[in-house]
Amino acid sequence: MALFIPTSISFAEAAPQITHLGIGAHQDDLEIMALHGILECYQNPTQHFGGIVCTNGSGSPRTGTYADCHDSTMKSIRQEEQRQAARLGKYLFVAQLDHSSAEVQNLTNNSLVDELYELLLQLHPEVIYTHHPLDKHPTHRAVGRAVIEALRRLPAKQHPKRCLGGEVWRGLDWLVDEDKITLDVSAHPELSEKLLTVFASQISGGKRYDFAARGRWQANATFANAHHVDQATLVSYAIDLMPLLENSQLTLEKFALSFVDRFRKEIEGEQGGKAW
Ligand SMILES: [Zn+2]
Known part of the structure; x- marks a missing residue:
């Protein structure tokens, strides 16, 4: 694990101050999926953000100036980009774990769950942001699963108080409104832009995650309600993951499908209504 603390305090001093914790799969996921927590804590004397990145970035796709980078070089570049985001966003710490994507996706390998559990024993955040179980990216879903398993080991x-599954590789605008947690990410727009563009190795090859994330937040804000003016300029959606902690028997698959079932019921209900 590579631990980075932008200020001169120790991890033992930083850990009890963390109120908002993001746990993401890759370098750059926190800045999309947990941006709400980063912004809530930014320049806030009583709230502090901490981040955990689970994979080491060595398997990252690369093009352009990064095309010939060896895996170990790519790992260093991505880790430094994540450290730069932590400096800009004033995170209290960022822990970069050293797992490969294959390790994370291997359900018989408990090393990530064990490591997250050890970290969570030292942290007592009010809010945790991680990946939701409907995400299209298998490493994201695997990290979300590991977070739930680690939390289930805790008393x-x-x-x-809140555990949120946020959007990255699948938007949540299709959920029925009752299932959507709306996160206003309009504050500090210059900071959020910098936090997305600091990951140059990811966006230089034509994957403009910075444009894509911001475009989604803008679309979420405008399409949230047909009958009211926009309440926020940028909105991110999340799923409430607390039912998975309150009921340890609830499987992620059953939980994920419950959102699809409610969406289906909404459409079936409308089919019987005047709109059809
Ligand atoms: Zn990712």
């Missing part, structure tokens, strides 16, 4: 009194 209930050590659970966060």
